[in-house]
Amino acid sequence: MPTDATSSSSGGRARRSDVRRNEQKLLEAAAAVFVRMGIDAPVREIAAESGLGMGTIYRHFPTRADLVVGVFKHQLDTLAAAADTPPAADTPYEALRLWVHRFADFLVTKHGLAEALHSDQAGFETLHAEFVDRLLPVLDQLLKASATAGYTRVDVRAYDFMLGIGNLCIGVETFPDYRSRQMIDLLLAGLALPVPALADNQPE
Known part of the structure; x- marks a missing residue:
């Protein structure tokens, strides 16, 4: 028979689980609305998108800046974690390409968050540094894995490459017919070396 202490502990875990679940729903809903x-x-x-009340939103995120920062960090965590999830890729180069496209999609579609990224508004000052600190090591790891396997050049700095991707995404806001994915694939092709298996079979 459960004791009062056991019931209290179970109730506490259930409440914490509800809090985390509501926060997740709010972050995803806010991202979609942004x-x-x-x-x-x-x-x-955001309340309508999440199906939660206004009071719940303000309990989790007392200010708009808190909500924007929360959404931004959640999106960064999701993007960073994507590099650790085994992708549908046969080679390190393909894994790099898939992640770079996800990164570019983040830059292109999350234009609301991009406003915060470049804002000097109170509460947003650290977002750019967090963006770089969170994602640069991920890109660096993918570039090194591809280069070590012989698929791409070894002399590419992750920071330079990240800036290049960002610059290629800028045109989306200005030119409706601009195809950023094709431009990024051209950038990736510039890194590529002959496929190792094919190179090994070339006559001397």
Whole structure:
């Protein structure tokens, strides 16, 4: 028979689980709303998207800046974790290519968060540093894995490559027919070396 202490402990775990679940729903809903309407979207839109009440939103994120920062960090964590999830890739180069496209999609579609990234508004000052600190090691790891396996050049700095991807994504906002994925594939092709298996079979 459960004791009062056991019941209290179980109830506490259930409440914490509910809190985490609600926070996850809020972050995902806010991210979707920010994509459609920007980071100044009405909180009621986020409430409607999440199916949660306004009071729940303010309990988790007392200010808009808290919510924007929370969404931004959640998106960074998701993108960084994608590099650790075994991708549908046969080679380190393909793993690099798949992650780079996810990174570019983040830059292109999360335009609301990009506003915060380049803002000097109170609460957003550290976002750019967190963006670089969180994602640069991930890109560096993927580049090194591909280079070590002989698929890409070894003289490419992750920071330079990240800036190059970002610059190729800028045109999306200005030119409706601009195809950033094709441009990024051209950039990736510039890194590529002859496939090791084929190179090994070349006549001397």
